[in-house]
Amino acid sequence: MPDATGLELLAQELGEAALETVYFREQATIVIDPAEVRAVLRSLREAGYSFLASVHGVDYYPEEPRLGVVYELLDMSRVDRIAVKLRVGMDSPEVDSVTAEWPTADHQEREVFDMFGVVFRDHPDLRRILMPEDYEGHPQRRDFPVGGEPVIFTRDAAEWLEARE
């Protein structure tokens, strides 16, 4: 982990793109401007963080801007991790996709889209990945209720029987 000073230095290099730094439990996080995500990740890659370990979606309901995307970067030679976080509002939940530079983000961005409804611009194949294609809503959002799921196969069976008659 970069220490608190190292984190500040990194954020300084990023300039206006870095909105805030969080140093919590010896883990460094930079909160960035969503529009600058590709530029920020590129400059962090030049600083040595060349492995994108994970992309998480977070819902900060009821705070605004509500949806968050966290990129966990790793520098394998120095064994150093840094998280890059951005927040987008519900009115336009759009972020640039980083799949072109980081092929690993492909499935992970699809998962964030599926679960939270964050749209990744220029993603090569932005479809639902875990939920069925015709599913409505984004189930990991905090205001999405637990339980009460209609059983899709049963409904289909009724339609199918009707059509056969």
Place this chain on the structure above:
Amino acid sequence: MSPTENPPLSAYRRREQSITLSPLEDPHDGAPGETSDELLTLNFGPHHPATHGVLRLLVTLQGEVVRDIKPIIGYVHTGIEKTAEDKAYWKVIPVVERMDYLSYYFNAMAFCGAVEKLVEVEVPKRGQYLRVIHLELNRIASHLIWLGTSALDLGAVSIFLYCLREREQILDLFEMSSGQRMHTRYFQVGGVIEDIPAGFASKLREFLKVMPERADEYGAILNSNEIVLQRLRGTCPLDAATLLGLGVSGPLLRAAGNPWDLRKADPYCSYEDFDFKIPVGTVGDNYDRFAVRLAEIYESVKIIEQALDGLPEGPHITEDRKVALPPRHELATSMEALIHHFKLVTEGFRVPPGEVYNAIESPRGELGCFVRSDGSSKPARVHMRDPSFVNLQALSHMARGNYIADMVATVAMLDPILGGIDR
């Protein structure tokens, strides 16, 4: 019909005669002929014994050569991450254990480690050593299932039964220490739920004596099997740089020669106390993937031996009563303990607000757990970075341009666990 006239050919005979016996061109060299120009899209799975679960692959074939693979997943998505948001922290453990159902101790470890970071609780040394013993036993069990099922895909049937025999011994050990064979809920926030019972150590030593000999036997069976070797050697290699770009970690990355292992690079849970080596491959083909995992079994045995020899005395779980349940005997005498017990069981413990990411080395690679707390007794977000989910993206890069039979071997060597992929 006169006897000199040939009888009219049946459709089958006409088809038979139309086949030329000249050698087929090698599809690897390009220049596909008229017959193999056509592309065929084939549904591989979701219910297919060689997909190791409910994995569906949309395979585009040119003749027998794979041109493209699109994995379609989500068939066993059970919303575990959503369920976790609805449970107190210590009740999340049995839920996340069911993600990657072959490495349940690792799921629990990733989650408990993240919560321990958030509440800043120290795990006693004995608890850490007991965790290492169970983690490494679980690694061996997971690799044994992988070895057995993969060998089954390659046509070696008997080894599956041998592998299950040793796995049975490990499950018996888990049953001794926790009462459960799978999904044991043995790891708790702050340590492990119970100390190992009498007789566990001697039974474990028996197993440690047997396991390397048995692993020798597996190696001997498979390494002298011409069919297995031909299907593994040189098939579907991928270099380390591409693998890193795809986010692949664990044995797949080590097979390509990159010795990245979180147990060594960023030790957690006292792994720095143990002396072990990291097996690496050279070319990153299917054989290297096989050899690296087989070699890891020996290293895990070495780690368990050291942990058992050096098992420190002391508590197995933290003394912090705000996080861990008080021991049973205290409940009868101490009002304080009773209150703590009641609070923990009904509400659970509250966790300071914040976000942490805790990564450990699972049998399949980096298993990360992201936990966000909003200050209540239930997590606001639990996300598992499951290695199978990320590694699956490498499949099309590995198998493209190879025969479909090699793709089956590659899926086997990829070792995807669909419970972890779909969560």
